[in-house]
Amino acid sequence: MADSSVRSPVAVPAATLPVVGKSETKPTWCPGCGDFGVVAAIEMALKRLAIPSHEVVLVSGIGCSSNLPHFLSSYGFHGVHGRVLPVAEGIRWANHGLTVIGTGGDGDGFGIGVGHFVHTMRRNVDLTYVTMDNQIYGLTTGQASPTSSLGHTTKSTPTGVIENPIDPVALALASGATYVARGFSGDVKHLVDLIANGIRHKGFAFVDVFSPCVTYNKINTFDFFRQRVYKLESAGHDPSNLVRAWERALEWGDKIPIGLFYRTERPTYEELEEVLHAGPLARQPAGLVDPGPILDEFV
């Protein structure tokens, strides 16, 4: 049987409630990795919103970027490759009092995990998903990712990528996401806004972040993006218009938009799931006190 120490239920005194900060684990990313900007931005966004650490859960898959939860002081679930979103959904539905943020890479989210990506968005689950899109598989030492550009030569594509890259923003628009943004880890301040607003947003918020891999992607570098990105906010873009958002999503070349592409309001999954109206599932009473009444149907 389990140790007795383990079985003693206990009241939780919510004494001091520090907000999310750095954890005792130092990031293991390569010096200069784009992901440093993203973890900083998430930390600042959570600080800005003053959400206590113990009410935040960071969920990730596998990849360099997916180590992120270890570097902040919140709860975290560092699962397997590509399954960030179903785990995050399960957490939200079990306790929609928590702030749940999915984090991970482009391979994790748009390669192996793209099916969940599409389905979570159509559900409008109220969570935030931040992808560190470096257009490469970092942790496995440099193969093509679903967002690698045509012609990119990598370990798995020594003669160049021959598949059209996935456009995460277009895919999000097509899948019914209610908050669709793109950031750049070279512009942390802007990124903090996108993430903080995403967390505040009621519904699924997607923030794709250009987060250069300085080790394996010699094409989509900080410089590459610095020369190309422009802000939708300063370009008069109307984020409430789905057709305009689509047009912007298709832009790729000398000018690449970052910022908020689209935002709309739609009831969240949690709002539509009536069982949750009685409060977070984790706090609702569980079990049948008396199976009697329900057994009548089997007579």
Place this chain on the structure above:
Amino acid sequence: MADSSVRSPVAVPAATLPVVGKSETKPTWCPGCGDFGVVAAIEMALKRLAIPSHEVVLVSGIGCSSNLPHFLSSYGFHGVHGRVLPVAEGIRWANHGLTVIGTGGDGDGFGIGVGHFVHTMRRNVDLTYVTMDNQIYGLTTGQASPTSSLGHTTKSTPTGVIENPIDPVALALASGATYVARGFSGDVKHLVDLIANGIRHKGFAFVDVFSPCVTYNKINTFDFFRQRVYKLESAGHDPSNLVRAWERALEWGDKIPIGLFYRTERPTYEELEEVLHAGPLARQPAGLVDPGPILDEFV
């Protein structure tokens, strides 16, 4: 060891080459099922294009609709649930002399299989994918499917669906499909055109077909569609314009467009894969006659 009969290689006399027709297996669908119209349309399209049966491979997953390959006289691969497209891709790459058509249901293609759907389209693999979209899980006796409408009550959603349905056409546009069409099994003639043109199309051709389930979907019936569908061909739609296609994809309500939403030309995966320039892989010589030269790199 294997039987000797099995090991005797043999030349294949391409004597008489009948085109695709019905097989000796009679469809097992419910009387009135929409899938009858789809199998008829595929048969007619293949007849119109005069493709011999032995050069056609129909690939499917699992579902009522996925039984389709059994009812035609071509080769077929009736695989597992949701994996139509990777099997079809493998077949194409092994022998791009074959005409490969993926078939299956909405659950198969847009539920469990949606990840492959997105990736196959961005690759522009030269195959045709026909989905029998009945907005329900037929073979498992009537649960909600990813295309079931909001509010639809089914065995798995007794209080109504609360997820926004997937829009396969929008998803296809966002994923880079080069031929995106929608048909209705109540209009076989029109459907034959869409499928035949899809097969002719150089690249990935997607034809989503409203194919009512008369047993489990009492909402999206033949009548439902008869009252709503209109043809893009008669509405002056320009299928070369991706933004116009997107606008049409968003239409859903009293008027629902069918026809060709979008078509463009882009090199196919098979064209870009240089190894295939020497002809179908299945006919290229295999094995190392002399490993010697390649071993030098290990010295």
Place this chain on the structure above:
Amino acid sequence: MQELSVRVGGQAGDGIASVGEAIARSFSRMGLHVFALNAYQSVIRGGHVWFQARASPRRSYSQGDAADVLYALDKATVEIHAAQLRPGAVVVHDPEKFAVAPSELPAGVTPLAVPTLEIARKYTSQSILQNAGGVGAVAFLAGIPLDVLHQVLVDSFGKKKGEVVDWNVGASTDGYKFAEGHASPNARVLTRQGPAKLLLTGNQAIALGAAAAGCKFLAQYPMTPASTIMHWMAAHARTLGVVVKQAEDELAAIHMAIGASFAGVRSMTATSGGGFSLMVEALGMAGMTETPLVVVESQRSGPSTGLPTKTEQGDLNLMLGAGQGEFPRAILAPSHPADAYAATIDAFRLAEDWQTPILLASDFHLSENFATVDREELQAPPPPTSLFTVAPNGGDYRRYQNTPSGVSPRAIPGQAGLQFIAGSDEHDERGHLISDVKAGIPLWISERQRMMDKRMRKLEGLAGAVPAPVLEGPPDAPVTFVTWGSTIGAVRDAIAELAEQGRPANLLRFPAVYPLDVARVRPLLAGARRTILVEANYSGQFGRLLRAETGFAIGDRLLKYDGEPFSPHEIVARALEAPSDGRQ
């Protein structure tokens, strides 16, 4: 054994299951025990389906071997089932549809032509009443009082009463009277035996057990024969306060359940072998992150898509091997709905106590067939204790603390001061990664080993915590059947039959097939005079597991992998045969 069986056959779409259920429920309301078999094909309309309700005063555990009343909705039914009718049986059919000549039936079996369509037309021109007359006739032959049948029919329409209900009552009365005028009740008819029993399927029992155990979250993707767990739970979701999520696939389903469990609710997923194949990676993640999880694996005939609506116990190897690397798990294998209810409650308790995935192995035969259960067999378990098991202890909280049992204190997101990362990589007691900058460094090499030992140690505890193997029947019987799961049912019935023939046999059954407490199992096997392994698979998977664990090779094997459940007769026959050469 005293028993009477009614079989109904026809095409999918003919309403066979409703007819069958009405008869079965009439029996259970008479206080009789019922085992009801629902046999169908992987097609929605057409083909051939049948339903058999076997009633008896004492509990019978299987569908039995023969029937006494056959209601044939098409001619094929007569052809397929006639051979399994007992002398004295009657075949009910409508002469307007097809004729049945006595010569087409075995000796002692007679046809009874009932004008069901004609009766139906008395009430309506709609086709909804076709079977009511037949059901009435069957009731007469099977000794079901008309009032019992009527109440069952009325209840089956639920709240939507109206003229259809009246028509059904009328037409079934007509059928009953017609039979009364043209035939006599079967000689085996049974009388009322006291209060109504509950009639439910294995899947209903599992869903009910989960609710009783405090399951608040079920994520599932439809797959026969597991789908009806979701259907039942979805239908009761609001009443029970359970969130039921149909996921986009089984990968998502299990990950959702793991996420929910991590966040503090008892969670479950359910599937069949094909879907479970997609859950293999996540199962190991639950093991590694030490997240409680209950997974129902309802087996069907494989391999691959196989026979989706037929039974088999062919996934044991899969359940044993699921997941790369090693982590603790247990596999419970109930045999009967009453048992399934209790086993599900056990599974939740074990998952939470041991913080690891627990598999509940069912199969088509248990999941989709009906059996009677007494109310007392479905007790509410003690209410689950709080999941919040840990006091905040400042910076020293170790989620994966290395304890003697292997079980560590568990915090739940939302608890202040106890934040940790549940990681699928190897980690230390605090949850910090060992896989990156620590891997391969001497200090951490041994820490990795300690963490493996900590987790795997749970297996020893689990072996004692799971239900123990049971030797049923005379301990010194000359024959011992060894079996597990739903196959136990037919073996029990076979043993009763053998006992009637003066041939004692006993049964060594394993309510939990893994982990085994070898010290407890070995003497049970060693004490047997002749062992016969009975399993519904090709290679005797459980027999192989037993041998791997104990070294004991079971002498004889009766294996079945044609999709059909065992019938008691074939088990009896094997017991009566000479033992084989003992080769395994």
Place this chain on the structure above:
Amino acid sequence: MQELSVRVGGQAGDGIASVGEAIARSFSRMGLHVFALNAYQSVIRGGHVWFQARASPRRSYSQGDAADVLYALDKATVEIHAAQLRPGAVVVHDPEKFAVAPSELPAGVTPLAVPTLEIARKYTSQSILQNAGGVGAVAFLAGIPLDVLHQVLVDSFGKKKGEVVDWNVGASTDGYKFAEGHASPNARVLTRQGPAKLLLTGNQAIALGAAAAGCKFLAQYPMTPASTIMHWMAAHARTLGVVVKQAEDELAAIHMAIGASFAGVRSMTATSGGGFSLMVEALGMAGMTETPLVVVESQRSGPSTGLPTKTEQGDLNLMLGAGQGEFPRAILAPSHPADAYAATIDAFRLAEDWQTPILLASDFHLSENFATVDREELQAPPPPTSLFTVAPNGGDYRRYQNTPSGVSPRAIPGQAGLQFIAGSDEHDERGHLISDVKAGIPLWISERQRMMDKRMRKLEGLAGAVPAPVLEGPPDAPVTFVTWGSTIGAVRDAIAELAEQGRPANLLRFPAVYPLDVARVRPLLAGARRTILVEANYSGQFGRLLRAETGFAIGDRLLKYDGEPFSPHEIVARALEAPSDGRQ
């Protein structure tokens, strides 16, 4: 054994692997045998990584136990590895980076401070030349002639020659000369032994073997330690005419490979346990549709993500159980690159002969480490015969014909007149479904059983067709090690060591772990005087399989699951210990 080992350590990103490979390749070009271990962590920069090249005139099969030259690129390397240096060893380091006092080293080990950075600055201010001086010094200590080293360095730059190459040559010369002036070569240095040997990893051997066997299609998703199969094949795709597809996930990868095989090309997929977990369902589909398929499963430390860059043999249960229901499979487990080449060729032959999936079990230790192979060991197999094995015979073609061997005539799409459907549902000899309107009907119940028998019969043939177990060493030795896969290497080295100590031992190894020809295996086990199971996993998975198959319980077990490969010493130590109580 006569041997000399060089170890290099530092941080990820320091170029350890290139330094190590240069030393290893210098040895192999001297005609020496080499076993080279590449130890890294799941992190791209930082942490601690090392590389060890062990050279010997006779083949050594493992990394051995100790080193004679340590090139330390950081201080941590000294701390971590000093204890494993043999007397006479020298530690090369750059004093500009850190100092090493003799007192920090074991007795008999001396530091050698080499000004590598200073040397580098002579040529360039770029940081690309940091290690060249050190490599030169190591070469001197290890008895590598300067010309050999230079040629290796030049070749390693491939076609992109230029000043960098010259700088490397210059700096390494400087390092060599510096060492020559300040130290003497190790006493164990080895001399040239004839023509250069080939040096390659297990994964390179597998990829090469696949190409030799006629593999034309490889679909894979990156996963350590299988990724380099794809890397090698992709780099040679055009030369070899192989289509290499990086799929969106492992589900797609295996389905693509099955599709390609169905359409007539030899196909393969490769992954590690996590990815293989996602292939479980498809594996059964290949079994059911009788499509040939080769799957490489390169194991790493589990469970779940575990230690992605460390070794283990923990996925055997997974490989045995993968797929719901039952279908034939075989599992080959090579131990060394030479062996891996041959086993891959075998795998393709078996897959095609028996039309079923064949698993090639590798692990990190085999896949990612280097060993030397002689050219003669890598023969081209006889060219594969045509896949088009069937003459058109009109309407009577039966793709799934029930034959004595279980293998049926195979047609390939594109062949006229032979169209059939490969179905994952149960089907008859023609490929028509049994699952829908036929399921459960007596005639088809027995046909289902026959189809199961037909497929499963292949297992009997496979048991004879896979490579047989081998008893290596003196047949009557007092100790018999039982093992499989990459662990064979350390056992072989341990046996050599034991022999030197006058303690004979032998080795029962299983090139194929499944299926086993029990009649052949039993006497081999029964004849052993004392058996010791050696496996890199927690529960002795292969030992359990052996017991399930043969009833034989192996007396002693040496199990390791800390992520590190076995070292010969720990195996020797176990053999010298008293036998345990034989409890398994």
